Amino acid sequence: MSPLPVWYPPYGETEGYPVHALTQRPMDMYHSWGSQNAWLRQIRGKNFLYLPTKIWEGGGFAPGDYARVTSPSGEIVVPVAHMAALNENTVWTWNAIGKRKAAWALDAAAPEAVEGFLLNHLISELLPAKGDGHRYSNSDPVTGQAAWFDLKVRIARVGPRDHAEPAFPPMPRVVPQGSQR
Amino acid sequence: MHPAPSVIVFTVLSGIGFGFLAFVAAGLLPVSGWGAFFVWGLGYGLAVVGLGASTFHLGNPQRALLAFTQWRSSWLSREAWASVVTLLVLAPMALSDWLGLGLPRGIGWLGAGLCLLTVAATSMIYAQIRAVPRWNLWTTPLLFLAFALTGGALLAGREVLAPLLCLGLAAALITTFLLGDQQFVRRGANLGTATGLDRIGAASVFELPHTGGNYLMHEMIHVVGRKHAMKLRVIAVICGAVLPAALVLLPGHLGIAFAVLVHLAGAFAARWLFFAEAEHVVGLYYGARG
Structure with missing residues (x-):
């Protein structure tokens, strides 16, 4: 292992997917590990995909718009926001905000479950094969698989929506909702 | 508010x-x-x-x-x-x-x-309250006193004084509306002065400080539609001041009762507007005010 940063081409197809998509986990979550702190939910209960000025203006985006984000592995429809201080070929969003409905003992209508989203659907479930043919998992279904410079996407405007897609039905509750405990 | x-x-x-x-x-x-x-x-x-x-x-x-x-x-x-x-x-x-x-x-x-x-x-x-420029003006005590005196005179059935006070109330209401509309701009507060960033350039809101609602947003940032406000202003002046001035001249207690009820309807509209139209400067941090 080299201690120096390395560069390798993104996995899989990149033709027709001109934009890098990144995620980072909100650093305040590291200070409230293991809990869904109500205060943090109030500060950041939903996430946007931040678009640079070139994509925002080129695509004719307006506040309140959603975008269809497509990668070789899948596509999602998510809320977007303009961020001027962003590289023109990069989009990013907070990881670990989006939740499956009824997960984390939240209400099925919680903003995390309706408008919040993860990039998991855009990321291959498995890493490329190792020498022995084994493919390691590349998915974090609990807090969201992180995307770094190994994910390339394309963006198209879809106009105003009221929920992110894909949207799945609520999952069975293992931990009862707050009000029923 | x-x-x-x-x-x-x-x-x-x-x-x-x-x-x-x-x-x-x-x-x-x-x-x-x-x-x-x-x-x-x-x-x-x-x-x-x-x-x-x-x-x-x-x-x-x-x-x-x-x-x-x-x-x-x-x-x-x-x-x-x-x-x-x-x-x-x-x-x-x-x-x-x-x-x-x-x-x-x-x-x-x-x-x-x-x-x-x-x-x-x-x-x-x-x-x-200096943070609410629309209220922070001599018109506020004037308006409250005008409402109290007019309502009192109507209820007391003062046939000369009540219509006069009604006219005074109409003038006070219109003055409050006209002067009030200018106060926030005259105060010169904007996102730049609120954050102190006006010294280095033009400030704009990238995104709200938080995605969920909070006390400040619920209690102090209330936006009224311009058309809706105009309608209520007309109701406040007509029902609060103009109609009661005529109604109180009707003979008997019925005239007084009508005048007072109509006046109260106008007073409630005016008071609703008094709160709903008041812009607290905290809204600047949320990009809610110019």
């Missing part, structure tokens, strides 16, 4: 109550016997119901008593003291009118002055 029904009901009813008490106390509505009992009862009732309503928006209404301790810094506390002192000072006058004790009218004049002082104290709660 969020137009909380409890505060609207309180300020309107206690305002007209103290205005009416001022007229009755000053002897401008000569009453005696059981007539006096009901007239004074109406005045006391409006004032007390209004004060009671002001406790509805407190999570813990018994805390209202603590308000009395802060008279050195708080107009709300001074209002509480003024209202209690007024109602106590007026008690012998009310008893005198009812039972024919013949106490000097001077007590009533003192009480009438205290009534107006109470209303002025109520208005100062709002007028002293």
Whole structure:
């Protein structure tokens, strides 16, 4: 292992997917590990995909718009926001905000479950094969698989929506909702 | 600001109550016997119901008593003291009118002055808030006093004074609307001055400080549609001041009752607007104000 940063081409197809998509986990979550702190939910209960000025203006985006984000592995429809201080070929969003409905003992209508989203659907479930043919998992279904410079996407405007897609039905509750405990 | 029904009901009813008490106390509505009992009862009732309503928006209404301790810094506390002192000072006058004790009218004049002082104290709660430029103006006490005096004169059936006061109220309302609309801009506060970033460039909101609602957004950032506000302003002036001036001239108690009811409808519209249109500067941090 080299201690120096390395560069390798993104996995899989990149033709027709001109934009890098990144995620980072909100650093305040590291200070409230293991809990869904109500205060943090109030500060950041939903996430946007931040678009640079070139994509925002080129695509004719307006506040309140959603975008269809497509990668070789899948596509999602998510809320977007303009961020001027962003590289023109990069989009990013907070990881670990989006939740499956009824997960984390939240209400099925919680903003995390309706408008919040993860990039998991855009990321291959498995890493490329190792020498022995084994493919390691590349998915974090609990807090969201992180995307770094190994994910390339394309963006198209879809106009105003009221929920992110894909949207799945609520999952069975293992931990009862707050009000029923 | 969020137009909380409890505060609207309180300020309107206690305002007209103290205005009416001022007229009755000053002897401008000569009453005696059981007539006096009901007239004074109406005045006391409006004032007390209004004060009671002001406790509805407190999570813990018994805390209202603590308000009395802060008279050195708080107009709300001074209002509480003024209202209690007024109602106590007026008690012998009310008893005198009812039972024919013949106490000097001077007590009533003192009480009438205290009534107006109470209303002025109520208005100062709002007028002293520098963070709400629309309220932070001499028109606020003027408007509250105009409403109290007009409502009181209408309820007292003063056939000359009431229409005159109605005209004064219309002028006060229109002045408040026109001057109020300019206050926020005249204060010169914007996102740049609020954050101090105006020294290095033009500031704009990248995104709100938080995605969920909070107390500040619920209580202090209330945006009214321009058309909706205009409609209510017209209702406030027409119902609050213009129509009652004519209705009070109708003969008999029915005219007074109509005039007062129409006036109250206008007063509630005006008071709703008073709160809903008031822009708190905290909205600057949310990009809600220019």
